[in-house]
Amino acid sequence: MIIRFYATLAAGLLLSGSLAAQIPAYQPRPADVDGTAAEACARTHAASAARPAYASLSHRQKMARYDVKYYKLDLNLTNNSRGVSGSATIQARTGAQVLDSLAFELYSTYTIDSVVVNGQRALGLQRKGLGDVTVGLRQPVAANTLFSALIYYRGIAPNGNSAAIGNALDTRVDPTYGVSTTWSLSEPYNAYEWWPCKQVLTDKADSSDVWVSTAATNKVGSNGVLRNTTALPNNRVRYEWKSRNPIDYYLISVAVGPYVEYVNYARPAGGPQIPIVNYVYNQLALNNYRTEIDRTPGFIENYSELVGLYPFANEKYGHSMAPIGGGMEHQTMTTQDGFTFTLTAHELFHQWFGDNVTCGAWEDIWLNESFASYGEYLSLNRFSTPAAALSWMNSAHNLAMSQPQGSVFVPDTSRTSRIFDYRLTYKKGAAVVHMLRYLLNDDVKFFRALRTYQSTYGGRTARTRDMQRIFEAEAGRSLQYFFDQWFRGEGYPTFTVRWNQANGRVYIQNTETVSMPTVTPFFYTEVDYRLTFTDGTTRTIRLPQYQPVVSAAVAESRTISGISVDPDQWLLNGSGTITRDNALVTAVRLPAGSAALTVYPNPCRDQLHLDGFSGSHAQAEVTDATGRVVLREVLSAASPVLHTAALAPGLYHVRLLGKDGVLAQARFVRSAE
Secondary structure (H helix, E strand, O other), X not given: XXXXXXXXXXXXXXXXXXXXXXXXXXXXXXXXXXXXXHHHHHHHHHHOEOOOXXXXXXXXXXXXXXXXXXXXXXXXXXXXXXXXXXXXXXXXXXXXXXXXXXXXXXXXXXXXEEEEEOOEEOEEEEEEOOOEEEEXXXXXXXXXXXXXXXXXXXXXXXXXXXXXXXXXXXXXXOOOOOOEEEEEOOOOOXXXXXXXXXXXXXXXXXXXEEEEEXXXXXXXXXXXXXXXXXXXXXXXXXXXXXXXXXXXXXHOOOXXXXXXXXXXXXXXXXXXXXXXXXXXXXXXXXXXXXXXHOOHHHHHHXXXXXHOOOOOOOOOEEEEEOOOOOXXXXXXXXXXXXXXXXXXXXXXXXXXXXXXXXXXXXXXXXXXXXXXXXXXXXXXXXXXXXHHHXXXXXXXXXXXXXXXXXXXXXXXXXXXXXXXXXXXXXXXXXXXXXXXXXXXXXXXXXXXXXXXXXXXXXXXEEOHHHHHHHHHHHHOOOOHHHHHHHOOOOOOEEEEEEEEEEOOEEEEEEEEEEOOOOOOOOOOEEEEEEEEEOOOOEEEEEEEEOOOEXXXXXXXXXXXXXXXXXXXXXXXXXXXXXXXXXXXXXXXXXXXOOOOOEEEOOOEOOEEEEEOOOOOEEEEEEEOOOOOEXXXXXXXXXXXXXXXXXOOOEEEEEEEXXXXXEEEEEEEEXXXX
C-alpha cells in the first residue's frame, strides 16, 4: 500500500530496475576524497547552537519522573516564516512516583495557551530560564500509569542572530535556485526552540506523528510514512506523517517548501523494496542532482549487506532539500543542501549509527559521527576504487594529526563546537573505527560486531562501553587498553625503524615515540611491515609493538630491497624514518628449535601457566599496554606458573628471557572476574 501511494504521487518520475546498474560510474572528486564535501555536516551541527540549552538540574529531575512513549505535532508552518502555532501531544508513562506536576521544555518566548493532561486543564503554569516549563495537575497520575498531555502554543522560533541559542527552525531562500524553505535542525539541544519536548537522549519515544498544515503550493517532509494529505480551507493542505519506530527528540523534523517530488527505490538482499522519497527545490535542482540522488539505493543496499538491513525498511528513506549548509540525519528523511557522494553516504549511514542506535550521552557522539564518517570510506571502497578510499583515509589521518591534543571522548559537552569537532569526532574517530577493524584482523568479525551492535541496541541508546564489550567478544580478550589509548587518550605514535638482513634473517627494530606523552605515554598496537624483494614481490609481516623499543628477527632468505611500515595506512601514526643499518644484528635472538610459548587460561585471574620453553629455568617479564614492566618472575620447567593476582585487569605481554635473549613471547589478558 505504501509503494502504491508513492507511485501515485511521483507522477511518472519513478524508476524501474536496478539503479546501481544505470547510473554512471563514480569518478572521485577531490572534495569527496579529502572529506571537505562532508565537512559541512560538522559545521552545520556546530553552528546550530552557540551555547547549550540545558534544562536546569531540578527540571531534569522532574522530567525523569515519566518515560515518553509518543509525540504528536500538529502545527501550522509556512515556507517563508519562522512562525509556529498549533499543539504538541506527549503520551508517557509515570515512574515509581505519583505525578502531581508535568515538566517539559519550550523556549521562553513562545506563548502557551493551555496544557491539558488527561482531559483536564492544568493549573499553575511556571516558566524558568530559557525553557523550563512546569504545570500542576488537577488530578495526579498514579505511578506506572499512562497519561496524555496536550500543549497548545504559538510564537516565532528564535534566531541565532538575536538572543536565541541556535536556529532549530529556520527559513531562507536558496541563492542558487531561488526557492524559500523552512526546516528544522534540533541537534544537540535545540528541539525546544520549535516544539514542547523532553530533551533527554536516553528517553526515546516509541512512535511519533508530525502533522503540518501549510499552503497547498508546499510539500512537507518529515519522519516515517506519509499516511494522508488533507485538503483544508483557504487553499491549504495538511501533511500527516506517521512513524512507528523509536525516535530521539532531536531527530523529529520538518521541511516545508514548494518541492518537486522524486522517488526511487532500494532493493536490499533479503529485505523489502524501500522507497526513497526525495523533496528537491524544483525541476532544475532535480536535473542537476539526479545522478547523485540515484546513488542512494546502492548505498542502502551496500550498508544493508555490511551491517544489517536498513533499520526503517518498513517506512522509507528520503531527503528534503534546504539551505542548511550541509546535512542533518533526520530519521528516515535527511535534510541536505545538495547531493555529493560523501555527504549522501555519511548522512545515510547515520540511519544505523545515530538514528537506530543513538549515543546515550553527548560524550559518546563518536558512536554517531565517527561511524557515519566511516560510511564514507566504505562507500568509496565499494563504488569507487580502493585508491580513492585510501586517499580518503590518508586525508582523515592528516587532519586528525594536524594537532596532537584532544580525545575522541568529549569531556566538555557544554560547547557544541567541541561535540562536533571535525578533526576529533569525525576524522580521528573514523580512524579509530578503522583501527578496530585492523585489530580484529578479520572482516567477518568486524562487520559481525557492527551487526551485533545494531541488533542489540536498535531502537535504543548505547554508550562506548557497550560498543567495547561487543568488540571484546569478537576479539576474545579485553580491549580496555585500546579504548584508553584511542578513545580517551590523546595524540598518536610515530615509528622509527631500523632494519638489516643477514644470515637468512631480517632484523627489525622499531622505536615508538608519541605526540602527547603526558597524556598517552605509549600506544600498544600491532604493526605491519611490508618487505619488498629485488624481484618485485612482497611479503607483509605483523609484529606487536608491546613496548617503546621492540626488536625482532624473522627468517627470510630472499634479498630485500626495502621495507615500508603500515603500508596500507591502517594505523593513525606519524611519519617516521625507515633506515637500513648494517650494524644491526638485533637484541632479540630466537634460538633455533625453541618451542612456541603456550599460555593458559587466557584470560586468566590469579595464575597463568606458561609451557613451551627449553631449559630448566627462565625469567618471565610482563609489560602492560604502555610498555612498562609490571612483573618479573623466575620460572622453572617443573612449575611454569606466573602469579598474576596483583595485576590490574587488562592486556599484557609476557616474554621469557634466557641467556640467548628472548626465548618466546605471548599476549594474555588478566580478567576482572
